[in-house]
Amino acid sequence: MRSLFDRMLIDPFNRLAEQSAHIVPVLIIVLVTLIVGGFIAYVLRWLTFRLLHAARFDRLVQRTGFASMIERTGVFRSPSDVGARFVQALVWVFIVLFALNAADTPASVELVRRFVDYIPNLIAAGLVLLLGVVVSRMVSRSALLAAVNAQWPAARLIAGGVRVLVMTLAVVIALEQLHIGSLPLLVAFAIVFAGIVFALAIAFGLGARDMARQWLEAKVRSSVAEEEVFRHL
C-alpha cells in the first residue's frame, strides 16, 4: 500500500517530471528558434540595408517624395532603413510562426492555422494600400496640374483634398479586407463623403453665389477673348 507521503509528494513530482520532460525540449527548441531566427533576421536586415544603399535606393525614393515622409516620421533613418526593417519584420513573422508550430500545442497550432488563413487578406490589404498610395499621388498631381493650368487659386487645396479622399477610400477597402469593422467604416465613409459634398454645395450656392457667378463670367469672357486673339502654334 502506497503511503500518504508517496501520494502527496512523490506522485505529483513524478507527474511534473514527466510533463517537464515533454515541455522542456519544446521550450528549448522554441528558444533556440527565436535566438537563431532573431540573429538571421538581424543579418538579413543588415544585408538588405547594404544592398539598398549600394543600389542608391534612397536617391530613387527621394524623387518620389516618399523620402521626406519617411524622414518626417522620425522613426526611420532612410528609405533603405525602412526596406531593411521591413525584411527583418517579415523574417520575424515567419520565425514566430515556426516557433509556435514547434510548440505543437493545440492552442499554438490553431493560432498558426488561423494566421496562415489570414495571410491572403493581409497581402490583399497591403496591395490595396500600396495601390492607394500610388493612385492618390498620381491623381492628386493630375488635379494639381489641371487646377494650376486653369489658374484656380486653391490648386493645392484641391490636390490635397483629392489625395485624402483616394487614400481614405483605400484605407476603408484595406480594412474591409482585414474584416475590421468593414460595414460601419463603409457607412461612415459614405456619410462623411456625402456630408462634405453637401456642405460644399450649400456653401457655394448660398455663401458664394455672387462670387461664383462673377468668377464664371470672367472665366468665360477671358478665355473666349484670349482664344480669339492669340495663337500659340
Place this chain on the structure above:
Amino acid sequence: MHNSNVEELFPSELKARLDQIGEAEIVVGIPSYNNAKTIGHVVRAVSVGLAKHFPARRSVIVNSDGGSKDSTQNVVMQAEGGADDLLLVSHSVHPSYRISTPYHGIPGKGSAFRTIFAVAQRLNAKACVVVDSDLRSITPGWIELLAQPVLEYGYDYIAPYYHRHKYDGTITNGIIYPMTRTLYGKSVRQPIGGEFGFSGKLAACYLDKDVWDTDVARFGIDIWMTVTAIAEGFRVGQAYLGAKIHDAKDPGADLTSMFRQVVGSFFNLMESYEQVWKNTTGFEKVPLFGFPFEVGVEPLTVNTDRMIHAAQQGVQDLREIYTSILSPQTLIDLTTYVHRNGKGFHIPDSLWVRMIYEAAKAYHYRTIDRDHLLQSLVPLYLGRTASFVLEVTDSTAPQVEDRIEQLCQVFEAEKPYLTQQWDAAGKEKLHAQPV
C-alpha cells in the same frame, strides 16, 4: 508593313473610288473637323490652284474628316471647282478628282494626315500637299508654291514661310523653331506651320513609322513631319506664302493639350534621332521659294498680367515637380525672376533655354510621369511668353526677328549643356540600377 495596315482601314467606298481613279501625280489633303464655314473656300482655292498651275497633271483633293457634325463633307463635295468660272490662261487636261472620307484612328490632325499619306501612296503620287481647313488667307498660288519645288526641283519637303504678328506663334518662336535649328541644323522658320508640300517618297517614309498611337496622331504631326524629313536626310525647302489667317476658333484646341502634344512629340523625336542631333553642329539656311513681300497682319492683344500670374502660381504650387525636373541653380534663378511684377517681369534667354534643356533631359529619363512633366511646363511657357511680349511691345517686325535670332544663338551656345546633362543623367541612371 504599316502601309498595308492603313489601306486595310480604308472604307470600302474609298477603296472603290481609288481603284476608279487609278493614279494621280498630285494629292492635296485637307484634314477637317467641323469646318463647314471655311472649308469651301479652301477647296475652291485648291481646285483653282491645281487647274491654273498644274493643268496637265492628274490631281486628287482628299478631305480626311474626323466625323464632322456640321456638313463639312457635303461642303467639300459640293464646293464649286472655280476653274470654270475663272479666267485661266490654261485649262485643265485632267479635272481634279475630289474625295471626302472619314479617317480611322485616334481623333486628331495626325490621324487625318495618315489617311492622306496612304491615299497618296495608293495613287502613286509624285507630290502631296496638305493645307488646313480653317484657312482664310489661302490663295491658289499656295498650291503652286508647295508642290512645284517637289515636282520640278527634286525637293522632298517644303515647309511654309509666313509673315505673322509678333505675338503670334509663341510655341514656334520660343521653343520649336530655335530647337529644330539648333538640334537638326536646318533653319526652317515655321516647322509647325500646318501647310506642307512633300514627295511621294517621303509620304511612304512617314507611313512606315509606327507612331500613330502617340501624340503624332494629334497636334504633334507637324513637328514630327518636319524633324523626320530633316533627320532622315530628305531635301528640305521653304515656300513664302504671305500671311496666314485662320478661322478664329480652332476646334478642340486648348493650350495645355496643344503644348503637351507638340513639345512631347519634339522630346520624343530627340530620343529617336539622338545620334543625329548629337552629331549636328551649326546650321544651314533652307532655300526659300516664292517672292517675299510685306503683308499686313491682324492686330493682336495679349493679357500679360494673366500669363505672369500663371507663371507665379506655377512656381509656387508646382515646386515639388520643378525640384525633380530642374537643377537647383535653375530653380533658384526661376524663383528669383518670376516674382517680379508688371513691366519688371523678365525671364532671360539663358534661363529659359536651361529650363527647356533640363525638361528634355527629365522627359528622356522619365524623372516624373511624362504627361505631368509636359503639363508642368505650361506655366513656365506662359511666363516666358509674357516676358517676350513685354520686351517686344515697341519693336518692329524686323526687330522681333532679330530678337528671335538672338534666342536661337543662346539655344546653340547652350547645346553642349544639353548634351552634357543628357549624358550625365544617363550615367547616373545606369549606376542607380538595383544590383
